[in-house]
Amino acid sequence: MWERFTARAGRSAPTALDPLLRREIRRSFNAASHDEEHFPSTIDPRILHVQVLLKFFGNLTDKSVLDVGCGKGRFARVLLEENSGVKVSGLDISEEMLACVPAGIYRVAGMMTELPFAASAFDCVYATESLEHAVEIDRAVAEMCRVLKPGGKLVIIDKNAEHWGRFKTPAWERWFERRELEKLLERDCSSVRSEFLSYWEDVAPDGLFLVWFAQK
Numbered sequence: 001m002w003e004r005f006t007a008r009a010g011r012s013a014p015t016a017l018d019p020l021l022r023r024e025i026r027r028s029f030n031a032a033s034h035d036e037e038h039f040p041s042t043i044d045p046r047i048l049h050v051q052v053l054l055k056f057f058g059n060l061t062d063k064s065v066l067d068v069g070c071g072k073g074r075f076a077r078v079l080l081e082e083n084s085g086v087k088v089s090g091l092d093i094s095e096e097m098l099a100c101v102p103a104g105i106y107r108v109a110g111m112m113t114e115l116p117f118a119a120s121a122f123d124c125v126y127a128t129e130s131l132e133h134a135v136e137i138d139r140a141v142a143e144m145c146r147v148l149k150p151g152g153k154l155v156i157i158d159k160n161a162e163h164w165g166r167f168k169t170p171a172w173e174r175w176f177e178r179r180e181l182e183k184l185l186e187r188d189c190s191s192v193r194s195e196f197l198s199y200w201e202d203v204a205p206d207g208l209f210l211v212w213f214a215q216k
Ligand SMILES: C[S@@+](CC[C@H](N)C(=O)[O-])C[C@H]1O[C@@H](n2cnc3c(N)ncnc32)[C@H](O)[C@@H]1O
Pocket: 025, 029, 030, 040, 068, 069, 070, 071, 072, 073, 074, 075, 091, 092, 093, 094, 097, 110, 111, 112, 113, 127, 128, 129, 130, 133, 134
């Protein structure tokens, strides 16, 4: 069973996301949870999207990590397997996605624009291809920074606005300019950078994916 908005301490004001749109996004991802081809439960840990997280976070023994918009927990699963003593939490708007998250990961149903966690609750926070669905992007980034401890590390992997139109996307989806997210992260984090990201080490990035790194 997962938690629903239980850890209320330190929560910020409620999200302004329209309730009908919120319901539509949840419904859409609940349905997508049955599409294993496009929303897989696992990821090859050699893929650079995983490797950049592992490398930047470093040793996670006794650390607490939050996967924001975790889906079926494919990244959280690797973090758990690669680090003994880590406490990994996965938050998602879709209960049906969360139902696929493996045991050992603390599952939380909620919105990335009103994270149900106290300020400074996590050593590391990351969001892979989920911020693009947040609608209130500014607020979701502020929330991720809020729940990060001082000195904590944050990674966002998402798509580059310059490639917008490459795939069919739902009406609420947004992709990002490098500087756009860097500026949002710089409000709360001291060290912010971004780079292009490929899937494989021996393949040059095609510009679709970007990774943003920040330290609070
Ligand atoms: C493309 S999937 C990515 C899932 C996962 N991060 C991964 O890489 O496998 C986007 C995820 O974001 C979740 N999501 C969308 N909007 C959300 C919101 N406002 N708050 C929390 N999760 C959200 C969806 O339910 C979905 O699981």
